[in-house]
Amino acid sequence: MSKGLPKRSEDYSQWYNELVKRADLAENSAVRGCMVIKPYGYSIWEKMQQQLDKMFKDTGHSNAYFPLFIPKSYLSKEASHVEGFAKECAVVTHYRLKNDEDGKGVIVDPDAKLEEELIVRPTSETVIWSTYRNWVQSYRDLPLKVNQWANVVRWEMRTRLFLRTAEFLWQEGHTAHATRKEAEEETELMMNIYGQFAEEYMGVPVVKGIKTANERFAGAEETYCIEAMMQDGKALQAGTSHFLGQNFAKAFDVKFATKEGGLEHVWGTSWGVSTRLMGALIMAHSDDNGLVLPPKLAPIQVVIVPIFRSEEELLAVEEKAHEVMDELKPLGISVHFDHRDTHKPGWKFAEYELKGVPLRIAMGPRDLANNTIEIARRDTLTKEMVNLGEVNIGSYITAKLDEIQESIYQKALQFREEKTTPVETWEEFQEVLEGKGGFVSAHWDGTSETEEKIKELTKATIRCIPLDQVKEAGKCILTGNPSSGRVLFAKAY
Amino acid sequence: MSKGLPKRSEDYSQWYNELVKRADLAENSAVRGCMVIKPYGYSIWEKMQQQLDKMFKDTGHSNAYFPLFIPKSYLSKEASHVEGFAKECAVVTHYRLKNDEDGKGVIVDPDAKLEEELIVRPTSETVIWSTYRNWVQSYRDLPLKVNQWANVVRWEMRTRLFLRTAEFLWQEGHTAHATRKEAEEETELMMNIYGQFAEEYMGVPVVKGIKTANERFAGAEETYCIEAMMQDGKALQAGTSHFLGQNFAKAFDVKFATKEGGLEHVWGTSWGVSTRLMGALIMAHSDDNGLVLPPKLAPIQVVIVPIFRSEEELLAVEEKAHEVMDELKPLGISVHFDHRDTHKPGWKFAEYELKGVPLRIAMGPRDLANNTIEIARRDTLTKEMVNLGEVNIGSYITAKLDEIQESIYQKALQFREEKTTPVETWEEFQEVLEGKGGFVSAHWDGTSETEEKIKELTKATIRCIPLDQVKEAGKCILTGNPSSGRVLFAKAY
Structure with a gap:
């Protein structure tokens, strides 16, 4: 896929x-x-x-x-x-x-x-x-x-x-x-x-x-x-x-x-x-493998992919899968069991990665014997084996979904902070815009003329005058005229 | 209102x-x-x-x-x-x-x-x-x-x-x-x-x-x-x-x-x-007083109207009202307490009647003393006093809402049955259409020409060929040609 x-x-x-x-x-x-x-x-x-x-x-x-x-x-x-x-x-x-x-x-x-x-x-x-x-x-x-x-x-x-x-x-x-x-x-x-x-x-x-x-x-x-x-x-x-x-x-x-x-x-x-x-x-x-969805907005939060070579094996896995689903559904967790025999597990793994399903559970005959399941996280692409005898699967999945929700936010936040650069001069301003990009925090003289000139020269627009900042006087990066505070510039969608 | x-x-x-x-x-x-x-x-x-x-x-x-x-x-x-x-x-x-x-x-x-x-x-x-x-x-x-x-x-x-x-x-x-x-x-x-x-x-x-x-x-x-x-x-x-x-x-x-x-x-x-x-x-x-809503689709299922002459009386009633609401809300019953002092109780009664709220509860100082409330049904416009010491108000209201839901359906069903008339002749057909109206169940020869002719003469159209009926041969009311079953005629919106 x-x-x-x-x-x-x-x-x-x-x-x-x-x-x-x-x-x-x-x-x-x-x-x-x-x-x-x-x-x-x-x-x-x-x-x-x-x-x-x-x-x-x-x-x-x-x-x-x-x-x-x-x-x-x-x-x-x-x-x-x-x-x-x-x-x-x-x-x-x-x-x-x-x-x-x-x-x-x-x-x-x-x-x-x-x-x-x-x-x-x-x-x-x-x-x-x-x-x-x-x-x-x-x-x-x-x-x-x-x-x-x-x-x-x-x-x-x-x-x-x-x-x-x-x-x-x-x-x-x-x-x-x-x-x-x-x-x-x-x-x-x-x-x-x-x-x-x-x-x-x-x-x-x-x-x-x-x-x-x-x-x-x-x-x-x-x-x-x-x-x-x-x-x-x-x-x-x-x-x-x-x-x-x-x-x-x-x-x-x-x-x-x-x-x-x-x-x-x-x-x-x-x-x-x-x-x-x-x-x-x-x-x-999202990443090069596909979508990454926050658990709170994912239509399917957990998918269970059975590993089987025969109808018999499928039935055995299905029974166990339903036990897991019966634990998850009352907690409001949206879980889907993909029993299709028209597609191989590897194909399904790729499909659910593409579609950004936060957690994927794989289980096969060996897992049944060991009472384990393999849980893969979409955001980090990491896997772990979980012993169903040792954890309460409902609490485990709930905690994991919360962890993913928080983790992708933190990752995006960190990215944004790295991509937010305060600059003092016109040269710096251009350099950052053409180089690392992101938000450029700079002084501006408050006039539409300057704003338009900057847009013309760099394609960057003033995204906003942030509410959450300390007011600080300075000089406009383009005109050198007085500025009463920084604004955020960026190229934008 | x-x-x-x-x-x-x-x-x-x-x-x-x-x-x-x-x-x-x-x-x-x-x-x-x-x-x-x-x-x-x-x-x-x-x-x-x-x-x-x-x-x-x-x-x-x-x-x-x-x-x-x-x-x-x-x-x-x-x-x-x-x-x-x-x-x-x-x-x-x-x-x-x-x-x-x-x-x-x-x-x-x-x-x-x-x-x-x-x-x-x-x-x-x-x-x-x-x-x-x-x-x-x-x-x-x-x-x-x-x-x-x-x-x-x-x-x-x-x-x-x-x-x-x-x-x-x-x-x-x-x-x-x-x-x-x-x-x-x-x-x-x-x-x-x-x-x-x-x-x-x-x-x-x-x-x-x-x-x-x-x-x-x-x-x-x-x-x-x-x-x-x-x-x-x-x-x-x-x-x-x-x-x-x-x-x-x-x-x-x-x-x-x-x-x-x-x-x-x-x-x-x-x-x-x-x-x-x-x-x-x-x-x-609905009736001449306003809307009548089925409880299952009513945005407000129960309204509580306080009767009071002073701020003090309102506060006392409000306390009791909240006790009742605390019983109803966990049951999924949508209840609204109208505490406005800009309108008199009588005005509110008329407003909620107009808006079709299925149940109206009125309570005043005397009710507090007696531990009673007055419950009025929108569909029947009937009232009764309920002693809160004698009934579980949650079960009582739930049962009452179910009763209303069923009752308005039965009333509409009875009305429709009274207004459904089988006829055999063209004279009867016209008489019923011009008189009592409703559905007229009649034989029709199955041609578009006849259907259009009947519409032209009476403004009635064939609403449908009902699925739930015994097939019965007969003669078309207009042409006398053979018919293989009855259809429902009516004037329609």
């Missing part, structure tokens, strides 16, 4: 593309830029969704559903919003096909033209805020804390599976509050929830920070983000949370009667993560 | 529309025919999804995700399929907006025209079967049993919340099999799962049957369905399961190497239920 998977060191980009396809995660569809998420890939996304959904609900959010289509005029109501999205909108102009009279088959019926064109949502602020106008009258109606799981479309010219696709799946939270303070707290809360999810579930360490004006969401006053580091030293924005101020409330006239009898515009936030997280997950941990 | 909800007997249609809006289930959006599903409505849909998803997975299906867009040429590959959907397709023709030079704001950029128009999926057979071509080579790759939860668009001219909307949410299963027999069994299995879900979870009895050629899915060889009866005597198709034969396999060239070394087209099925089920749920059970 993994035969011919390119090596990361030789062609990281090709390694990623091939891995996504061979591990049955996703593939390109016939529609330019749109992907098919295959069952195995989708089952990982489902685990992500379940956990995120729980975290949203635990913090008082409810799910709802808003229309796929947005009238063109809505998009235009918030000036910087339309500016940000107009260039990548799929537009519905007609609502019927018909048979061509010249026998060319089916054509778009010119008589079925929409009065106003509809945009396939690239994000839903406009359609949601136009709805909130009717939902909010008084302070008693606030806060509104709504999330939706949906598909969105941004007509990207260059696409890559999971990382950048014309259609993608995501969740988008949209909240409305009575005060600036409450909306700001919500914005930060959601960034923290994303950070917690990335680190505790995906095993991917992230830097939390604020975007510069250039990289801010179109229509936001402030964009918070979590930034992750991939194995090739490039950064990946894994989630964003936007403080919208009163921008959308003003664009859509959403006001509320205050407790004190006044009438004010509400304060808004929006926040989202998408199937892009799948890309981050894959690129953060 | 329920003030002004129209009575069913006076205007059933208006009663439904108002109920959907006032119970916070859904509302119309600014986009013609597209609805907003509000948080409370969506939470019921989520309960439906969770249960259906479990039933699909328990029967060996996996979820995946396929593109929203379908190239126009794909739709045309299966002749009757395009015939069935061409008239209601939303078509994407452009991929960019731009600022108009004449200052008219944002316009569709004429230079950003797609080479081939894209259809927003009305259903996904074409895009999925074009993908299956690459997934299926050998009998070892079969069966393929995939489901997706997705939004689809059918440009309907007359829409109604949940029942018929331009965009709706649904699941669509698409399976591929090596043999006709296996595909037929899958088609029936899924119809049975839908039937089980409708009856055991929604509390809605359904008739399982086969559609006539006229009502068959565009591209199917056979369509199985479940048909429900609403309180106004109209039928509602609640789910369909299609045996596709080899139609799509042939259209998209999906072949497999058989065990015996041959090369054959695979056999297909597809099946789906949608947010239309929400409409069925609402119309089957």
